Amino acid sequence: DVKVTQSSRYLVKRTGEKVFLECVQDMDHENMFWYRQDPGLGLRLIYFSYDVKMKEKGDIPEGYSVSREKKERFSLILESASTNQTSMYLCASSLDKRYGYTFGSGTRLTVV
Amino acid sequence: RKEVEQDPGPFNVPEGATVAFNCTYSNSASQSFFWYRQDCRKEPKLLMSVYSSGNEDGRFTAQLNRASQYISLLIRDSKLSDSATYLCVVNKGSNYQLIWGAGTKLIIKP
Numbered sequence: 001d002v003k004v005t006q007s008s009r010y011l012v013k014r015t016g017e018k019v020f021l022e023c024v025q026d027m028d029h030e031n032m033f034w035y036r037q038d039p040g041l042g043l044r045l046i047y048f049s050y051d052v053k054m055k056e057k058g059d060i061p062e063g064y065s066v067s068r069e070k071k072e073r074f075s076l077i078l079e080s081a082s083t084n085q086t087s088m089y090l091c092a093s094s095l096d097k098r099y100g101y102t103f104g105s106g107t108r109l110t111v112v
Numbered sequence: 113r114k115e116v117e118q119d120p121g122p123f124n125v126p127e128g129a130t131v132a133f134n135c136t137y138s139n140s141a142s143q144s145f146f147w148y149r150q151d152c153r154k155e156p157k158l159l160m161s162v163y164s165s166g167n168e169d170g171r172f173t174a175q176l177n178r179a180s181q182y183i184s185l186l187i188r189d190s191k192l193s194d195s196a197t198y199l200c201v202v203n204k205g206s207n208y209q210l211i212w213g214a215g216t217k218l219i220i221k222p
Contacts (some may be wrong), residue, residue, distance in 0.1 A: 035212075040120075040213035042199070045157070058209075090155055100146045100201070101210065103155035 003027070005089050006104035013111050020109050021077040023091030031094040032074040033101065034058075034066065034086040034107065076109055081111045113138055116155045118200050118213040126221055129190055133216045135200030136182045143213075144203040145176055147185050150215065156199055159185075187218075195220045 007022035015018030025032065031050055035043040035058075047066040055066050063085060067075045074093075078085055089107050090099035119133045137145075147186045153162050160167065161200035162174040173186040185193055185204075200213035 028218070039215065043212040048178075048209065081146065098144055098161070100158045102147075102160065105157050109151075 003055065004091055004093050004102050006105040008107050009105065011107055011109045013078075013081050013109065015082060015111055017078075017111075018065075019081050019096045019105070019109065019111075021076040021078075021089055021091075021109070023074045023104055024072050024092040025074075025102075026072065027093070027095070028071065029093040029095050032073070033067065033092045033094070034064075034074065034076045034091045035092065036060070036085075037089050037090055037106075046076065057080050078109075081109075083111050086111045113214075115139060115211045116197055116200055116202050116213040118216045120214060120216060122217040122219050124143055124221060125190055126137075126192060127192055130186065130188050131190055132184060132186045133200075134182050134184045135213055135216075136180075137200075137202040138181070139202065139205055139211075140178075140181065141205040142202045143205075144210075145174075146201040146210075147172075147174055147183075148199040148201055151196050152154050158176070159166075159198070190218075190220045192220050192222060194218060208218065210216050 004025045033048040034046045049055045049068045065077045090106045091104040094101045147159040149159045158172040164212040166175045170186045175184045196216040197217045199215045
């Protein structure tokens with residue numbers, strides 16, 4: 001089974017801090033995704049990547065950036081955390097559009 | 113109109129009953145369809161893909177109606193452990209991006 005590992009389950013950060021969320025997958029998938037999930041809004045795509053060093057904006061990229069230096073690792077960066085970035089962050093990877101995504105267990109970020 | 117729409121529920125269903133959810137999508141070019149299950153405070157997990165001819169996996173049956181642009185999920189003989197939120201997911205035209213419904217909450221009561 002594909003394993004997608006997110007570095008932290010819970011994080012509390014202060015407003016203005018730079019925050020790094022790490023995601024690693026072990027099945028050589030080319031496609032990786034970062035979502036946030038908020039009650040009543042469902043999953044919203046922040047950024048995605050189809051290959052190393054490649055990134056594309058999703059639906060809500062403002063206030064975020066990403067890094068993909070190695071195929072297995074896709075990092076989400078909050079340049080200057082704000083309280084409206086308090087959310088559940090989910091990383092996913094995919095082999096092919098026919099197979100759906102596999103998610104990590106999520107990081108619940110609280111910005112105070 | 114949302115790209116993928118689901119009834120948020122909750123659906124309160126007695127154990128052993130049959131329950132069905134529908135989900136409508138707006139992009140006629142979508143080619144891949146899925147149902148995911150998400151337990152409270154956990155990540156979504158793939159329940160099943162939805163194929164053009166319909167498909168079954170144990171107590172779960174998924175159907176696709178391209179003409180009316182909806183997919184459905186039927187759960188027979190529901191169990192307490194089926195309580196979860198069910199997410200309808202559709203790909204964005206021909207590419208890898210998936211569009212997620214906000215989910216339908218199902219509560220199975222003893």
